[in-house]
Amino acid sequence: MKTPNDKKTVLHLLTEIAMVEHLLRNRYDKATPAGMSTGQFGVLTHFIRNEKSRERLSLLAWAFQDDDAYMAQKVASLVERDLLTTVAVEGSDGDLWVEITEEGREAHTRAIDEISPEVAQVIEGIDMGEMETAFSVIREIRRTLDNLPDR
Numbered sequence: 001m002k003t004p005n006d007k008k009t010v011l012h013l014l015t016e017i018a019m020v021e022h023l024l025r026n027r028y029d030k031a032t033p034a035g036m037s038t039g040q041f042g043v044l045t046h047f048i049r050n051e052k053s054r055e056r057l058s059l060l061a062w063a064f065q066d067d068d069a070y071m072a073q074k075v076a077s078l079v080e081r082d083l084l085t086t087v088a089v090e091g092s093d094g095d096l097w098v099e100i101t102e103e104g105r106e107a108h109t110r111a112i113d114e115i116s117p118e119v120a121q122v123i124e125g126i127d128m129g130e131m132e133t134a135f136s137v138i139r140e141i142r143r144t145l146d147n148l149p150d151r
Helices: 004-031 038-049 057-064 068-080 102-123 128-146
Strands: 054-056 084-088 096-100
Touching: 004 038, 004 102, 004 128, 038 057, 038 068, 038 096, 038 102, 054 057, 057 068, 057 096, 068 084, 068 096
Parallel strands: none
Antiparallel strands: 054 096, 084 096
């Protein structure tokens, strides 16, 4: 950052991102689409977004910056609902393969369908070109955070 104005702009951007995340999480948690918390929805979204069917629990925890025990609790709550399954990883010290089920994919689709009208209302009037620019900037911020050395 070169000037105080640059610092101010970055601070305002990061603050807006945090406020949007907070507001969206609150709205989502109140509506609980498909009966899922945002944390549960996030795990299913990880599989859908990355076009994966299977992931190690330890890598899921890393991706969400959660510890393994906390991620195991989230996964267990989805296993109880038949949205995920788990299998021990051979030769590992307690790691699990986590796999999304067809029911998990369907629950994710239902959640998206349930929140779509509100999402449409939120983005109404926003130019898609501007949305794509914002997305690319936010994605770069996320990628940088993912790769910081303190991970």
